[in-house]
Amino acid sequence: MLTVTVNASKKYDILIGGGLLSRSGEIVRYLYRCKTAVVVTDDNVARFHLSKVTQSFESAGYQVLTYVIPHGEASKSREQYFALLDFLAENRVTRTDLLVALGGGVVGDLTGFAAATYLRGIKFIQMPTTVLAAVDSSVGGKTGIDIPAGKNLVGAFYQPILVICDTLTLSTLPDSVYDDGCAEIIKYGCIADAELFEWLKKPIRPQIDRVIERCVSIKRDIVNQDELDMGIRATLNFGHTIGHAIEKASNFTITHGQAVATGMVMIANAMFRLGKASEATYEAIRDMVEAYRLPVKTSFTEEELYDTMTTDKKRSGDRLRFIIVKEIGSCEYLDVRVEDGGDGITLRKVLKEALK
Numbered sequence: 001m002l003t004v005t006v007n008a009s010k011k012y013d014i015l016i017g018g019g020l021l022s023r024s025g026e027i028v029r030y031l032y033r034c035k036t037a038v039v040v041t042d043d044n045v046a047r048f049h050l051s052k053v054t055q056s057f058e059s060a061g062y063q064v065l066t067y068v069i070p071h072g073e074a075s076k077s078r079e080q081y082f083a084l085l086d087f088l089a090e091n092r093v094t095r096t097d098l099l100v101a102l103g104g105g106v107v108g109d110l111t112g113f114a115a116a117t118y119l120r121g122i123k124f125i126q127m128p129t130t131v132l133a134a135v136d137s138s139v140g141g142k143t144g145i146d147i148p149a150g151k152n153l154v155g156a157f158y159q160p161i162l163v164i165c166d167t168l169t170l171s172t173l174p175d176s177v178y179d180d181g182c183a184e185i186i187k188y189g190c191i192a193d194a195e196l197f198e199w200l201k202k203p204i205r206p207q208i209d210r211v212i213e214r215c216v217s218i219k220r221d222i223v224n225q226d227e228l229d230m231g232i233r234a235t236l237n238f239g240h241t242i243g244h245a246i247e248k249a250s251n252f253t254i255t256h257g258q259a260v261a262t263g264m265v266m267i268a269n270a271m272f273r274l275g276k277a278s279e280a281t282y283e284a285i286r287d288m289v290e291a292y293r294l295p296v297k298t299s300f301t302e303e304e305l306y307d308t309m310t311t312d313k314k315r316s317g318d319r320l321r322f323i324i325v326k327e328i329g330s331c332e333y334l335d336v337r338v339e340d341g342g343d344g345i346t347l348r349k350v351l352k353e354a355l356k
């Protein structure tokens, strides 16, 4: 088992290893004793992994309640959020009890937000079961739901007391969902870890434990410095500025991982063409994305992307901030002007070059 410790507003461990779910009750009991543990999961994850958790918690002496939501982003909704709060209240779950989020980012974000707000906050544990949740959403304390005006517009920074990442759960993921999470792994290599990037040239599944450990260590280092996302945490958005535009323009039919993968290749291409980074860096990112069966190009036009991006929430004033990778393993900011005219690089110029 590998352990990474986060030192944000709360200190907590991330445990990574195969088979941890069957021991989860015993592990948690050592950290936090209470009467009731409420395990929230989705229907897909429940089918494969729920019984291991309930049995383990029951053997460890907890009363276990389970709450199963339908899988998919649509469950990160006001309706599901309030239904979960109602369930907790009807079952007289108290502030000293515990919520457990067993699943991907959807379950984690919804459960985390319910934990942040139910009775003004009750303790919760993340048990990520997708690659994306393991390397990204289960760590760092961002929780929330979607509203019709946009994704993740309502939420809270609220840290779990523990993250248990049982890497055996990843073996039941559909290949496309597994690959999707690999886009974030490639991102971590690009922005912070050239050695991790090298590891990714070999098959990922046999080394997934150490890969997850590296990714969450990078995220941990960033979150420790900037928990509330006011500065350096933005570097985790490499590939996301264009990626979000692709996701949005496709009405979310293109997945987050696919869109981010394309976004990373496109911004690397633009930086190479604008003389800000080498061709070798661009090619390395493109080849890696391709090797993980993720798309390197988009069919959206400059105009479509421009329109979507100018309503992006990351825009501050008349400038838009890109994260750029000059060499694999480090990154910097590049602020570009949204409007045309004057000197320097504009958003249109970036998009034009990115699409070449």
Ligand SMILES: NC(=O)c1ccc[n+]([C@@H]2O[C@H](COP(=O)([O-])OP(=O)(O)OC[C@H]3O[C@@H](n4cnc5c(N)ncnc54)[C@H](O)[C@@H]3O)[C@@H](O)[C@H]2O)c1
Residues within 6 Å of the ligand: 042, 043, 044, 045, 048, 071, 072, 073, 076, 103, 104, 105, 106, 107, 109, 129, 130, 131, 132, 133, 136, 137, 138, 139, 140, 141, 142, 143, 151, 152, 169, 170, 171, 172, 173, 174, 177
């Ligand atoms: N909080 C954060 O910091 C953060 C960061 C990145 C993304 N997110 C959020 O995460 C969400 C996406 O997360 P995701 O990609 O994990 O999606 P997801 O939770 O929808 O899971 C993807 C699919 O895989 C299924 N699944 C999950 N685990 C499985 C398993 N072990 N075996 C078989 N099937 C399994 C799910 O039922 C679902 O159909 C988005 O809502 C996004 O906004 C949050």
Ligand SMILES: [Zn+2]
Residues within 6 Å of the ligand: 184, 240, 256, 260
């Ligand atoms: Zn992402």
